[in-house]
Amino acid sequence: MGDVVSWVGRRLQPLRDFLFPPLCFSCNERLRDGEVRVCPLCWGSLSLVSENDDTHKILSGRFALGGAIDGFWSYCYFEHGGVFQKLAHALKYEGVTWCGVEFGRRLAAVLPHDLTIDGIVPVPLHTVRLRERGYNQSEHICRGIHELLHTAIMPSLLRRVKNTVTQTHLTADQRKHNIEAAFTISGDASAIRDRTFLLVDDIITTGSTLQEAAAVLKQAGAAHVYVASAGLAQLEK
Ligand SMILES: [Zn+2]
Incomplete structure (x- = not known):
């Protein structure tokens, strides 16, 4: 039939x-x-991100200082009223999940060809937020990356234990405090030791969420944690 x-x-x-x-x-x-x-x-x-951009350099410096993130790649910049904002909003709030998969494919294409990872980890949502939304937008980005890299997606390796308030209107310091102790390991801890992961988020604003999540993986023995996001907010110098 x-x-x-x-x-x-x-x-x-x-x-x-x-x-x-x-x-x-x-x-x-x-x-x-x-x-x-x-x-x-x-x-x-879309304005694509280059490693020579000031924003990329500033964030790389910040991540190096934090010690948890070993490198990061973003596909394009977030611009108010731009195409990325429209697609990212549809992905996050309107259930338009193919946007995530397409961003994932494009993101995978800008990753270094010699990058070897053991698992693709979406930044998890708190269960309350996940229930409200019905899906984790970052997991759809992971699906697009998986199509190219064929590495396993590990959506339950990390768990978000703190239902953080929306960070949009918080300062960098407030964001850092807001996200502290927000993540824990929920999967098999032996699957983390000496492994390399690619943490995936829809957008990097200050990077504090990703630094916190990466630090949890590192504390559990991860060898390397790299980060990839569809969007990147321009940083002031
Ligand atoms: Zn068009």
Whole structure:
């Protein structure tokens, strides 16, 4: 039955495209053949992160000082009113999970080719937040990374034990305090010792959440913890 339904679905696709032409999720312009969900102009409008940028250098310095994060990669900058903000908002609050997978694919493509990791770990949500939202947006980014790296996703290795308040309006110091002791190991601790992990978040703002989560993995014996995020907030010099 399912085969018949999907056969009919495939046969009806051209008619459906004619009646309801596929539009770019971001700008609503009509997509051309071969374009999926977001048009190339919208993707092209994103400001991609380079390791030579001031923000990247400042954060790298901060992470090196903290001692828990051994390196990080982000795909693009967060810009108010920009395409990234729209897609990231849809991913986080509107259940548009394919945005996460697509960001994960793009993020995986900017990771160093010689990067070897033992597990991809999404920054966990507190169970209360997870129940409200129904999904962890970072886990969908992990899925996109997994498609390229084929490394296992470990969504239950870390647990968020503190239901932190939304950090959007907090200062850097307040964020640090807010996130303290927020994570613990919930999976098999022997799976952490001497292993290397890629911690994944949707956006890095000050990096305090990731530093806290990475420190917990390091305390449990992780050899290296790298970090990857879809978005990166510009830092003031
Ligand atoms: Zn577009």
